[in-house]
Amino acid sequence: MNRKIIIFTIIVMTIALIGLMGIQIYWIKNASAVKEASFQRTVTEVLAKVVNKIEKLEKRKASETNPYEGMLNFNRHLLYERFITEPLLDSLILLELNIRGIDTRFEFGIYNPERDLFLLEKDPGLRKSLIEKGSAARLFVSDIYTSPEYLLLYFPHEKQFLLTELWGMLLISIILIIVIVYSFTYTITTIFHQKKLSEMKNDFINNMTHEFKTPISTISLACEALSDRDIVRSPEFTENYINIILEENKRLATMAEKILQTAVIEKGQLKMKRERIDLHEVITDVIKNIRIQVEIKDGVIRKQCKAANPVLIGDKVHLTNLVYNLLDNANKYSPRKPVITVRTENISNGILLTIEDHGIGISKEEQKKIFDKLYRVPTGNIQDVRGFGLGLSYVKAIVEEHYGRISLESEINKGTTFKVFLPFTE
Ligand SMILES: Nc1ncnc2c1ncn2[C@@H]1O[C@H](COP(=O)(O)OP(=O)(O)OP(=O)(O)O)[C@@H](O)[C@H]1O
Ligand SMILES: [Mg+2]
Structure with a gap:
């Protein structure tokens, strides 16, 4: 697929996705607004019911106390002190809320704004919230002789409840x-x-x-x-x-x-032979084969085989190919006079094989990818070195088949060192 088409598709898809998310957020917001409105309606309903009950109670009490006075002006303080107590109001409101399925903490109070006085309240600490954020319903609307009183209802956790x-x-x-x-x-x-x-x-x-x-x-x-x-x-x-x-x-x-x-x-059909192999012999054979190619370019291969025990269990053909591939790379990627050093030493129950060159080097970024199959560092026009990009992926597979490890150190224009550790497995 064309790169431009892919980028265009990505942009279109991203816009569509953002649009979809926007619509989603819009709908959720809408739904929450609807919920809030319906909650508010229910609260108004509850208030109306409770106010109604309070008024009925007041009428009954007033007529019980003094039938004449009851018809005119019942002593409101007496009413709040004796009959409409805080627990009674609490249970009245709770009942109405429960009927309507609202199950969250609530605060209430009876408030006279003209005298700025709370005649009854649940929690004096919440007066401010009650006045500012609470819902209100007027009590005793028909009573024209006294200043108006309001029943206030406030839900401190309203947002969480709706959420x-x-x-x-x-x-x-x-x-x-x-x-x-x-x-x-x-x-x-x-x-x-x-x-x-x-x-x-x-x-x-x-x-x-x-x-x-x-x-x-x-x-x-x-x-x-x-x-x-x-x-x-x-x-x-x-x-x-x-x-x-x-x-x-x-x-x-x-x-x-x-x-x-x-x-x-x-x-996954690679089959390894398990035979005793002298790694030094393998190295000598490979160097013999590759020497001419290096010498044509006026280069040298130095051999510093110091491993006291160079014998390990493995597959001779594959190990020969492994050494060949690494030496071939060291030669191929050294444009002028290759100086290649092959070293061996015994470390932690195995052999460490090091192949060092002073060639073009590999950048940090590329170092991660060179073991991938078919991967070749894009060298641009500077180098015209042919290859399939298969050598190192093969080398890695062989190292792993021998339970070993491969790593490299490299710096652009300074050179590269490949380190292969092959353990003795007996
Ligand atoms: N010693 C080295 N110095 C600099 N670059 C290297 C060296 N060894 C490998 N590379 C880089 O890693 C890439 C992958 O190497 P690999 O051996 O897998 O493939 P290749 O040499 O291109 O092809 P072939 O399959 O013929 O070996 C190379 O193309 C090269 O860019
Ligand atoms: Mg190669």
């Missing part, structure tokens, strides 16, 4: 949003990963075609020369060309083997 009512909805919304955001980021990272992989595969195919093309054309040229009847053929001439064909053929076989080997690792 718990919305809690389920909020929780589901949050979970859904998390699921969507997670799937979205997962999809995006997968797309980028796949894109990277497909680019790497393309590079690999390009590289492979180039690598195979050179020996193939050399072989075909050599064959042409051999079959050309006009050329006078001496035995040396023929031998020379046959040698070229054999060499190139070997190169082709090695490359094919490398690709096949990677496929085998991929399938």
Whole structure:
């Protein structure tokens, strides 16, 4: 997929997601406003009911005390002191609230604003909140002789109570949003990963075609020369060309083997022999093979094999390939006069193999990726070194098969040191 299309899709999806979240927040806010309004309605209803009951009680008490006085003006203080006590009011309100399913702490009081006086109250500490935030209903509306009194009702935990009512909805919304955001980021990272992989595969195919093309054309040229009847053929001439064909053929076989080997690792079908191997012998063999390539570039390979015990249990072919790959890299990535040092020493029940070069080095960022299959450091135009990006992933797999560890230290333009620890496993 085109990079621009991917970025465009990400932007559109992000906007859609933010929009969706916005709508969600809007709906939740709306729902909470509706809840608040309905709560307020219920509270007004409760107040009306309680006021009604108080008035009925007052009438009854007044007529009981003094029928004449009751009709005109009953002594209100007497009423609050004797009959409408705080526990009675508390239970009246509680009953009405319970009927309507409101189960949260409440405070109340009877207040006369003209005289700024509380005739009755539950908690004197909450007077201010009661006046400022409480709901009010007037008592004794028909009583025109005395200054108005109000029944105040206040819920200190109103917000929390309403929130718990919305809690389920909020929780589901949050979970859904998390699921969507997670799937979205997962999809995006997968797309980028796949894109990277497909680019790497393309590079690999390009590289492979180039690598195979050179020996193939050399072989075909050599064959042409051999079959050309006009050329006078001496035995040396023929031998020379046959040698070229054999060499190139070997190169082709090695490359094919490398690709096949990677496929085998991929399938998890790598089989290791377990035989006694002298690592120093392996190193000597590999150096013998690679020396010419290094010397062509005026380079040297130094061998400092100090391990007193170089014998371990492992697979000779794979360990040879391992050393070869590391030495091949050290040579390939040293553009001028490679100076390569191979060291061994015995540490903590095993052998530490160190391969050091003074080549182009690898940046910290790239160091994390070079063991990935098909990964090659993009060297731009500076280097024209061919490779499949398979060597180090193979090396890592082999080290792990031998229960070992591999690490590296590297600095750009200073050089690289690969350290391979192989334990004795007996
Ligand atoms: N000694 C080194 N110095 C600098 N860069 C290195 C060195 N060894 C490896 N690299 C970097 O790590 C990358 C991966 O190495 P790896 O051996 O896996 O692949 P390759 O050498 O490109 O191809 P091949 O499959 O032929 O070995 C290389 O492309 C190179 O950029
Ligand atoms: Mg390599």
